[in-house]
Amino acid sequence: MRRTKAALALGVAAAMVLPACSAFGGGGDGDGGTVTLNMVESLTNPTRTELLEGLIEDFEQQHPDVDVNLISPPTEQADQKLQQMLMSGSGIDVLEVRDITVGPFSTNGWLHDMKADLEGWDGWQAMTENAVNAAQDGEGRTFYVPYGFYGLSLFYRTDLIAQAGFSAPPSTWDELLQQASAIHDPAQRRYGYAFRGGSNANSNVTAAISAYVADRIDPANGFQLTDGSTIFSAPEAQQAVETYFQLFRTASAESSVSWGYPEMVEAFSNGSTAFLLQDPEVIATVRESQAISQDQWTTAPLPTGPSGKTVQPLASAGWGVAAASTHKPEALELVKFLAGGDAAAAFAKGNSLVPTLTSAGEDEFYRTGPWASYVTMTENPQTYLNITQPRGVAWWTEWEQKADADVQQVLLGTMTPTELLAEWDAFWTQKWQQGN
Numbered sequence: 439m440r441r442t443k444a445a446l447a448l449g450v451a452a453a454m455v456l457p458a459c460s461a462f463g464g465g466g467d468g469d470g471g472t473v474t475l476n477m478v479e480s481l482t483n484p485t486r487t488e489l490l491e492g493l494i495e496d497f498e499q500q501h502p503d504v505d506v507n508l509i510s511p512p513t514e515q516a517d518q519k520l521q522q523m524l525m526s527g528s529g530i531d532v533l534e535v536r537d538i539t540v541g542p543f544s545t546n547g548w549l550h551d552m553k554a555d556l557e558g559w560d561g562w563q564a565m566t567e568n569a570v571n572a573a574q575d576g577e578g579r580t581f582y583v584p585y586g587f588y589g590l591s592l593f594y595r596t597d598l599i600a601q602a603g604f605s606a607p608p609s610t611w612d613e614l615l616q617q618a619s620a621i622h623d624p625a626q627r628r629y630g631y632a633f634r635g636g637s638n639a640n641s642n643v644t645a646a647i648s649a650y651v652a653d654r655i656d657p658a659n660g661f662q663l664t665d666g667s668t669i670f671s672a673p674e675a676q677q678a679v680e681t682y683f684q685l686f687r688t689a690s691a692e693s694s695v696s697w698g699y700p701e702m703v704e705a706f707s708n709g710s711t712a713f714l715l716q717d718p719e720v721i722a723t724v725r726e727s728q729a730i731s732q733d734q735w736t737t738a739p740l741p742t743g744p745s746g747k748t749v750q751p752l753a754s755a756g757w758g759v760a761a762a763s764t765h766k767p768e769a770l771e772l773v774k775f776l777a778g779g780d781a782a783a784a785f786a787k788g789n790s791l792v793p794t795l796t797s798a799g800e801d802e803f804y805r806t807g808p809w810a811s812y813v814t815m816t817e818n819p820q821t822y823l824n825i826t827q828p829r830g831v832a833w834w835t836e837w838e839q840k841a842d843a844d845v846q847q848v849l850l851g852t853m854t855p856t857e858l859l860a861e862w863d864a865f866w867t868q869k870w871q872q873g874n
Contacts, residue, residue: 471503472502472503472504472505473503473504473505473765473768474504474505474506474507475504475505475506475507475531475532475765475768475769475772476507476509476529476530476531476532477494477506477507477508477509477530477531477532477533477772478508478509478510478511478516478519478520478523478530478532478533478534479508479509479510479516479533479534480511480513480516480517480520480533480534480536480539481513481516481534481536481719481755482510482511482512482513482516483513483700483703483719483723485722485723485726485788485789486719486722486789487508487510489784489785489788489789490508490785491508493775493776493781493784493785494506494508496775496781497771497772497775497776497781500775501768501771504768504771504772506532506772512700513698513699513700514636514637514698514699514700517539520533520534520539521543524543524546524548524760524762525546525548527762528762530760530762530763531759531760531763531765531766531768531769532757532758532759532760532763532769532772532773533757533758533759533760534755534756534757534758535549535581535582535755535756535757535758536582536753536754536755536756536829537572537753537754537755537829537830538753538829538834538835538838539834539835540575540581540582540758540829540830541829541830541831541832541833541834541835542832542834542835543581543758544575544579544581545832547761548760548761548762549581549582549758549759549760549761550581550758550759550760550761550763550766551579551580551581552580552581552583552758552759552770552773553574553578553579553580555766555770556580556583556770556774559774559778560778561583561774561777561778561779561782564778564779564795564796564797565584565794565795565796566793566794566795566796568587568752568794569584569587569754569794569795572584572587572754572756573756575830576830581758582755582756582757582758583756583757583758583773583774583777584754584755584756584777584794585755585756585757585776585777585782585785585786585791585794586754586755586756586785586786586789586791586792586793586794587752587753587754587791587792587793587794588717588718588719588752588753588754588755588791588792589717589718589750589751589752589753589792589812589815590645590715590716590717590740590750590751591715591716591718591737591738591739591740591808591811591812591815592607592608592614592713592714592715592737592738592739592740592741592811593706593713593714593715593716593720593724593735593736593737593808594607594608594712594713594714594735594736594737594738595711595712595713595730595734595735596733596734596735596736597734598621598628598712599617599621599712601621602617602620602621603620604617604620607738608713608738608741609738609739609741609742610741610742610743610744611646611649611650611678611681611682611741611742611743612681613741614631614685614713614741615681615684615685615688615689617630617712617713618630618631618685618688618689618690618712618713619688619689621689621712622688622689622690622712624691624692627710628710628711628712629689629690629691629694629705629710629711629712630685630688630689630690630711630712630713631685631689631690631711631712631713631714632690632694632697632701632702632703632705632706632711632713632714632715632716633685633686633689633690633691633694633695633697633702634694634697634698634699634702634715635686635694635695635696635697635845635846635849636695636696636697636698636701636842637698637699637842638698638699638838638842639698639841639842639845639846640837640838640841640842640844640845642682642715643679643682643841643845643858644661644669644827644841645715645740645749645751646678646679646681646682647669647670647672647674647675647678647679647682648660648669648748648749648751648825649678649740649741649742649743649747649748649749650672650674650675650677650678650743650744651663651669651672651674651675651678651743652742652743652745652747652748652749652823653745653747654672655669655749655823655825656825657823657824657825657826658825658826659825659826659827659828660749660751660825660826660827660828661827661828661866662866667863667867668862668863668866668867670859670860670862670863670866671859671863671867674743674744675859676855676856676859677744678743679855679858679859680855683848683849683855686849691705691710691711695846695849695850699716702714702716703716703720703723703724706720706724706735707723707724707726707727707729707730708727708729709727709729709730709734715740717753718790718791718792718808718809718812719789719790719791720790721737721790721808721809722788722789722790724808735808736807736808736810736811737808737809737810737811737812738811739811739814739815739822740815740822742821746821747820747821747822747823748821748822748823749822749823749825750815750822750823750824750825751824751825751826751827752792752824753827753829756777757772757773757776757777758773759773777794782794782795783795783797783798786798787801787803790808790809792812831869833869837865837866840861840865841862844858844861844862845858
């Protein structure tokens with residue numbers, strides 16, 4: 439809790455002879471009558487948290503009777519921590535909600551539907567169509583207001599690929615395997631690829647599979663082909679997983695068997711690894727690296743499959759309000775503040791997110807340097823296909839736990855890539871048939 443700032447704000451309020459009651463019409467529960475909001479983020483990193491704290495300070499200055507207590511669990515434990523807090527029914531007001539958590543969180547009744555509260559909010563007018571659509575689920579409910587989108591690109595070391603004799607970054611998954619393997623030299627502590635073997639490892643496996651079946655994928659359901667079968671059942675999926683897991687065997691550090699988000703990003707930021715497949719938020723983190731300079735790295739579009747196409751699933755996340763919050767008016771004000779206007783622009787830019795505001799399209803910031811690959815993909819939708827993954831289903835958490843465990847088994851040699859595909863095909867086929 440920012441008690442020092444809260445006291446200062448209250449002192450100013452007293453000097454101005456403002457009423458002691460909350461501007462939202464209710465009493466407070468903090469020091470001197472302030473309302474304390476507990477806010478939990480889940481995609482935590484130091485750069486991002488510092489940025490968020492600065493925005494919260496701006497909010498508190500505009501709302502001197504509200505004190506925001508930001509809780510920032512380590513990324514790998516954040517979703518579990520959030521779930522525990524939500525299950526307890528207290529101690530959380532505003533939270534980070536992602537397209538992979540909104541399904542289970544809302545199914546359990548942990549999220550407040552903000553649809554009616556946000557009727558007439560002028561923030562909607564400034565948002566892109568993608569952002570407005572992402573804010574509503576299939577039943578028209580609003581459980582979170584997006585702060586940005588996450589879309590994969592290939593981070594790469596310009597100097598290392600040049601030293602290995604390559605004139606351009608890889609444009610296909612086969613070329614990525616070739617270049618990463620050529621650069622890989624564990625004896626020199628130089629690794630080809632930042633492999634994700636730990637938490638959320640399934641997402642990069644799926645990215646490879648999606649690229650290989652891009653010609654036949656269903657844009658409305660990224661885990662399904664246009665004939666209704668799963669992407670995991672396609673013959674091309676076999677080639678995709680063989681190529682992807684070969685990256686682990688011939689181009690990755692042995693320890694990457696357990697790498698999650700922090701370890702992957704660190705491996706690239708510390709200069710030891712040539713390639714990293716990650717979201718644009720990593721741009722801000724890598725820019726702060728003391729190990730590699732700005733002219734040693736940049737990003738390239740997603741690698742394509744055999745058809746010359748690939749898939750760009752835009753993942754979304756935003757801010758929501760806990761159903762059990764006893765300070766919903768204040769919590770809603772914080773959500774609107776963070777998701778709109780200058781705060782939204784600053785968060786997207788400082789956190790390197792695909793922005794939610796239409797005004798960003800005219801900003802040179804998004805057309806230069808590491809951001810250029812995202813512009814390339816956006817401007818070439820016939821090559822970089824936009825699809826929607828079924829992240830909002832109630833069983834998404836179950837899927838991720840199973841899929842990550844299966845990836846581990848493949849890496850440890852107790853399951854074959856063929857068996858993994860059969861497991862994943864059976865899982866999704868059964869879920870769709872049962873409708874649960």
